[in-house]
Amino acid sequence: xxxxxxxxxxxxLPAMTTVVYAVTDLDAAKAAxxxxxxxxxxxxxxxxxxxxxxxxxxxDPNGHRKGxxxxxxxxxxxxxxxxxxALVASGATVVQEPTEVGGGRxxxxxxxxxxxxxxxxxxxxxA
Numbered sequence: 001x002x003x004x005x006x007x008x009x010x011x012x013l014p015a016m017t018t019v020v021y022a023v024t025d026l027d028a029a030k031a032a033x034x035x036x037x038x039x040x041x042x043x044x045x046x047x048x049x050x051x052x053x054x055x056x057x058x059x060d061p062n063g064h065r066k067g068x069x070x071x072x073x074x075x076x077x078x079x080x081x082x083x084x085x086a087l088v089a090s091g092a093t094v095v096q097e098p099t100e101v102g103g104g105r106x107x108x109x110x111x112x113x114x115x116x117x118x119x120x121x122x123x124x125x126x127a
Contacts, residue, residue, distance in 0.1 A: 012078060014075040015076050016076075017054075017056060017075070017121070018055070018056040018073070019055065020058045020071070020072045020074065021057075021059050022060055022063025022066070022068040022069065022070065022071075022072070023063065024064055026045070029048075033048070033057070033059065042058075047060060066096060067117075068109070072109065072118075074107065074119035074120065074121045075118065075119070075121070076120075076121055077120050077122055080098045080106050080108055080120055080121070083120045084097075084108050087110045087112075087120075090113075092110040093111045094111075095117065096109040103123075104123060104125075107121045108121075
């Protein structure tokens, strides 16, 4: 049962907008993802990406060198520094500090206490 008099929150919650796959063989990974998703919207030696129903799906040939072993979800946040600080306060450790990755987008990667990884991103329009 819901209370129709309950107030609604005006806080914007993060949304998962991007999943990045760390790959060691970019050409082989591109072929597989092309078979699944068609042609990418971005095809560069450092990043290949598709948009699937509003979700960015990307391949990162440098991900393993960054310590990533599998798909990494990125949550879009309004304030990347505040999100990093809140995650660290909850027990996460910083793997990658907020870094400019192009087009005004900043990303950070944190290791959760159980060993999994989570990414946060902030676009220039949110800065």
